[in-house]
Amino acid sequence: MRSPWKLLALPAREPIRRWVLGAFPRGGGGLIEYDRPMGDPGLFGPDSATWRVHADFPGMLAGGLAALMLQTLHPLALAGVWDHSNFRDDLVxxxxxxxxxxSGTTYAPRDQAMMLIERVRTIHAQVRGKAEDGRPYAADDPHLLTWVHVTEAYSFLQGFRRYSHVQLPAxxxxxxxDEVRRVAEALGAREVPASEAQINGYFRRVRAELSFTARSREVLGVLSRVRLPVPVAGLSRDVFLQAGAALLPAWAESMLERTPLQRAQAGLAARALWSVAPVFRAALPDGIASRACSRMGVPAESLQRWH
Structure with a gap:
C-alpha cells in the first residue's frame, strides 16, 4: 500500500523533480558514475549513517545554506573565498x-570519490593570500579545513534532524x-571532531577566532539574492534560506546579528519545509542515493531505517 505522502506527491512529482534537477543537475557533469562497479561501497556504504543523512534532500540543501552562513564568520576562511572565488557572479x-x-564523496565508488578529493586538494594548494588584517591564509591549512568540515557536518545533521521526519537513534x-571525518582527513584536516560532544567543544574553542565583518555581510547579501534556475526562484530561495537559518546554533545567530523578525521568519520557513519535505522524498525515488543502493544490491528504502 502506498503511503499518504506518495499519493500526495503524484501530481507534484514532475514539477518537484524538474525543480531539483534544474537547480542541481545530477552526475557531476557526467564525471561520476554512481551505478557501477557493482558491489563497490565507496567510502561509506549502505549501512553507514552518512548514506542515510545525506539522502535527505531538503535537510541537505537547508543544511548547506546554514553551513555557508556559519563559514562567513571565520575571517581566514572567508578571505580565501573573497580573493579566489567568483561567488558574486556565480554563486549557483x-x-x-x-x-x-x-554527493560524490558520499555515494560514488571509492576510486571516483578519491578522484574528487584529489581534485579539491589540487585546487586548495593554489589558494593562498593575506586576510584583511594581514594574516596569511592557505586553503589547505588543516585548521581551516577542519572549520569548513565541522560547519558542514553539523549543519547537514541538523538539517536531517529538523526536516527528515526520521527520529535519529541514540x-x-x-x-x-566519526564517519564523515574521513573525507576531511583525506583533504588534509587534522584533529577532526568525531562525536557530538567533540563538535560542541570545538565550536566553544573556535568562537574566539570568529567575527562578523563587512565581508561577512556582503557574502550573506549575495546569498540572499541568489536566483536558482527553478520556478518561483525567489520564493524557493527564501524558504530554503530561512529554513537553513533556523538550523544555526544560538551563538551564531547572535554573532550574525539576526533580528527578532528574521528569527521569526526562519521559524515559519522551517515549519513550511518540514511540512513539504516528505513530498520531495516521494517525488525523487531514483536519486543518487537510490543509484548507489542499486550498485550495492540493496533497496533504497533501507536508507529510511536505522539499525
Missing part, C-alpha cells in the same frame, strides 16, 4: 560544485561525525 555554480563534491550522531 559554487553551490552546485559543493553539491557534486558532497548514538547515530556520534556515528555520523
Amino acid at each position: 555554480g559554487r553551490l552546485r560544485r559543493t553539491t557534486t563534491f558532497v 548514538g547515530a550522531a556520534d556515528r555520523y561525525y
Whole structure:
C-alpha cells in the first residue's frame, strides 16, 4: 500500500523533480558514475549513517545554506573565498560544485570519490593570500579545513534532524561525525571532531577566532539574492534560506546579528519545509542515493531505517 505522502506527491512529482534537477543537475557533469562497479561501497556504504543523512534532500540543501552562513564568520576562511572565488557572479555554480563534491564523496565508488578529493586538494594548494588584517591564509591549512568540515557536518545533521521526519537513534550522531571525518582527513584536516560532544567543544574553542565583518555581510547579501534556475526562484530561495537559518546554533545567530523578525521568519520557513519535505522524498525515488543502493544490491528504502 502506498503511503499518504506518495499519493500526495503524484501530481507534484514532475514539477518537484524538474525543480531539483534544474537547480542541481545530477552526475557531476557526467564525471561520476554512481551505478557501477557493482558491489563497490565507496567510502561509506549502505549501512553507514552518512548514506542515510545525506539522502535527505531538503535537510541537505537547508543544511548547506546554514553551513555557508556559519563559514562567513571565520575571517581566514572567508578571505580565501573573497580573493579566489567568483561567488558574486556565480554563486549557483559554487553551490552546485559543493553539491557534486558532497554527493560524490558520499555515494560514488571509492576510486571516483578519491578522484574528487584529489581534485579539491589540487585546487586548495593554489589558494593562498593575506586576510584583511594581514594574516596569511592557505586553503589547505588543516585548521581551516577542519572549520569548513565541522560547519558542514553539523549543519547537514541538523538539517536531517529538523526536516527528515526520521527520529535519529541514540548514538547515530556520534556515528555520523566519526564517519564523515574521513573525507576531511583525506583533504588534509587534522584533529577532526568525531562525536557530538567533540563538535560542541570545538565550536566553544573556535568562537574566539570568529567575527562578523563587512565581508561577512556582503557574502550573506549575495546569498540572499541568489536566483536558482527553478520556478518561483525567489520564493524557493527564501524558504530554503530561512529554513537553513533556523538550523544555526544560538551563538551564531547572535554573532550574525539576526533580528527578532528574521528569527521569526526562519521559524515559519522551517515549519513550511518540514511540512513539504516528505513530498520531495516521494517525488525523487531514483536519486543518487537510490543509484548507489542499486550498485550495492540493496533497496533504497533501507536508507529510511536505522539499525
